[in-house]
Amino acid sequence: MTNWTIDGVKEALAAKKISARELTSEFYKRIGERNPELNAYLTLSEERAYAQADRTDALVASRKTLPPLAGVPIAIKDVISTRGVRTTCGSKILENYVPPYDATAVERLEAAGAVILGKTNCDEFAMGSSNENSAYGPVRNPEALDRVPGGSSGGSAAAVAAGLAVASLGTDTGGSIRQPGSFCGIPAMMGSYGRVSRYGLIAFASSLDRIGPFATNARDVAAVLGVIAGRDANDSTSTTATVPDYRAAMEKPVKGLRVGIPKEYFGEGMDDGVRKKIQAGIEILKKLGCELREIQMAHTDYAIATYYIIATAEASSNLARYDGVRYGLRVEDDSLLAMYRKTRGAGFGAEVKRRIVLGTYVLSAGYYDAYYLKGQKVRALIAQDFRDAFTKVDVIVTPTSPVPAFKLGERTDDPLQMYLADIYTVTGSLAGVPGISVPCGKICGKLPVGLQIFGPAFGEAKVLRLAHAFEQTGGASV
Amino acid sequence: MKITRADVERVAELAYLDLSEAELEMYRTQIDEILEYIGKLNELDTAGVEPMAQVLADDQSADATLREDVVVPCNVANEILKQAPDPEAPYFRVPKVIER
Numbered sequence: 279m280t281n282w283t284i285d286g287v288k289e290a291l292a293a294k295k296i297s298a299r300e301l302t303s304e305f306y307k308r309i310g311e312r313n314p315e316l317n318a319y320l321t322l323s324e325e326r327a328y329a330q331a332d333r334t335d336a337l338v339a340s341r342k343t344l345p346p347l348a349g350v351p352i353a354i355k356d357v358i359s360t361r362g363v364r365t366t367c368g369s370k371i372l373e374n375y376v377p378p379y380d381a382t383a384v385e386r387l388e389a390a391g392a393v394i395l396g397k398t399n400c401d402e403f404a405m406g407s408s409n410e411n412s413a414y415g416p417v418r419n420p421e422a423l424d425r426v427p428g429g430s431s432g433g434s435a436a437a438v439a440a441g442l443a444v445a446s447l448g449t450d451t452g453g454s455i456r457q458p459g460s461f462c463g464i465p466a467m468m469g470s471y472g473r474v475s476r477y478g479l480i481a482f483a484s485s486l487d488r489i490g491p492f493a494t495n496a497r498d499v500a501a502v503l504g505v506i507a508g509r510d511a512n513d514s515t516s517t518t519a520t521v522p523d524y525r526a527a528m529e530k531p532v533k534g535l536r537v538g539i540p541k542e543y544f545g546e547g548m549d550d551g552v553r554k555k556i557q558a559g560i561e562i563l564k565k566l567g568c569e570l571r572e573i574q575m576a577h578t579d580y581a582i583a584t585y586y587i588i589a590t591a592e593a594s595s596n597l598a599r600y601d602g603v604r605y606g607l608r609v610e611d612d613s614l615l616a617m618y619r620k621t622r623g624a625g626f627g628a629e630v631k632r633r634i635v636l637g638t639y640v641l642s643a644g645y646y647d648a649y650y651l652k653g654q655k656v657r658a659l660i661a662q663d664f665r666d667a668f669t670k671v672d673v674i675v676t677p678t679s680p681v682p683a684f685k686l687g688e689r690t691d692d693p694l695q696m697y698l699a700d701i702y703t704v705t706g707s708l709a710g711v712p713g714i715s716v717p718c719g720k721i722c723g724k725l726p727v728g729l730q731i732f733g734p735a736f737g738e739a740k741v742l743r744l745a746h747a748f749e750q751t752g753g754a755s756v
Numbered sequence: 757m758k759i760t761r762a763d764v765e766r767v768a769e770l771a772y773l774d775l776s777e778a779e780l781e782m783y784r785t786q787i788d789e790i791l792e793y794i795g796k797l798n799e800l801d802t803a804g805v806e807p808m809a810q811v812l813a814d815d816q817s818a819d820a821t822l823r824e825d826v827v828v829p830c831n832v833a834n835e836i837l838k839q840a841p842d843p844e845a846p847y848f849r850v851p852k853v854i855e856r
Binding site for chain 1: 759763764766767770771773776783786789791794796797798799800805807809812832835838840841842
């Protein structure tokens with residue numbers, strides 16, 4: 279099986295070794311073989327994919343310059359809207375929903391020549407860390423089939439790791455790109471808040487949600503991010519800051535780069551195997567000539583509590599729209615209010631209901647100041663920790679997750695324990711800074727470990743530069 | 757105990773969410789445990805801290821610039837209505853809410 283990369287596709291198309299249509303067909307063949315076992319894809323968009331592949335083949339035939347992602351097969355997480363292609367959010371409540379428009383990120387991928395293969399499985403409304411909260415069944419980790427792929431973007435991670443797409447889009451609210459990237463052994467990145475338009479991303483927590491790429495190497499992550507990033511008039515929180523040429527910027531040397539290692543990210547609760555791999559990864563950074571500095575991020579321990587106030591409060595508000603009136607499921611009743619209650623009671627799964635109840639509670643009269651306002655204040659302190667750190671260092675390096683991929687069903691009974699495992703990722707989500715998870719060896723040669731690199735807001739180029747150098751120096755096989 | 761069964765019922769009513777007896781009890785226990793954990797935020801004195809109500813700094817955001825309020829036709833009304841459980845163009849139909 280060929281391990282296709284973006285450059286590999288470009289060269290093969292230009293040399294006419296393969297047509298975009300043949301490549302698309304090859305990927306659908308792989309999906310047909312592996313997906314019944316992995317459950318990574320929920321919906322395939324074959325008609326749209328072949329039409330797009332034919333456009334690329336026409337460009338090749340007429341010797342026109344190919345756009346940056348020409349013919350590259352890409353998968354899209356099922357919380358991102360695709361015109362004419364069913365988008366379920368992993369929920370029964372949107373089982374038959376077909377969006378009338380494309381998300382800006384999808385539109386930009388297609389304008390750059392990418393071939394959208396289909397929609398990937400995820401935790402319902404992106405709420406979860408194992409992909410076990412999907413109404414359409416869990417995804418299996420291609421590296422270890424009895425284990426979870428991570429979540430919530432489990433399908434997008436598994437599809438790329440199994441060679442069922444060259445790259446994919448996921449979304450990250452508290453770790454939902456970086457953690458599955460870590461569990462499946464591939465690079466996975468969220469840009470700064472505001473770097474990529476959220477237009478067409480079906481909202482979970484609007485002040486935290488971000489769209490970002492999975493790929494098999496850091497250069498491909500950079501290529502996809504470069505295409506989807508940038509101001510969009512349809513998202514007023516998308517930044518006007520210019521998008522650098524990430525692929526060019528990441529080739530710069532990392533010697534002398536100041537790398538902060540926060541001691542709060544190496545405390546109790548971390549798996550020994552993860553700790554050893556991360557320490558070996560840090561040795562590589564030394565070898566690369568980075569200046570390592572131990573730093574303090576005093577409010578790290580409060581991040582989970584803060585995150586689960588803010589994320590659930592925003593979710594309870596955003597998910598009010600599923601009322602059986604304009605789209606999605608309706609459970610009939612003679613009374614309008616009973617119709618709302620029954621529709622929502624029947625359409626949402628257990629984790630989504632749990633978060634709506636918690637989020638409604640923390641926003642309700644008498645509790646707002648004690649929870650939501652308190653959460654926003656501690657969020658400010660966590661963001662300040664990052665700003666202070668970035669006056670002393672260029673990037674921050676941590677583990678992505680305290681544990682490797684766990685077994686299916688192993689952690690479903692205790693929601694709080696599941697939440698606590700998000701400890702290393704939610705901090706960067708709250709602060710709005712960019713972060714990537716890059717492969718950092720495998721425990722017992724089997725379970726992948728991810729090394730996380732945070733940069734300052736809009737410092738994606740620095741993050742990618744270190745990720746690329748780490749990868750080039752054997753980081754994935756420490 | 758921070759949260760009672762009546763609290764969960766009240767919140768479910770606010771959120772228009774039907775919960776079964778089993779769900780009410782499960783969420784009461786689980787949310788009680790989560791709120792207990794969240795209580796650790798009270799260790800921090802945040803009296804002088806400005807709450808973080810937005811992520812981007814003013815100079816990173818276009819929010820500060822207001823755009824003209826213009827109508828842009830998008831011609832998707834029919835496609836949107838097609839998604840509705842009970843459409844009657846150009847309306848969404850719902851159970852009767854106003855008694856004569």
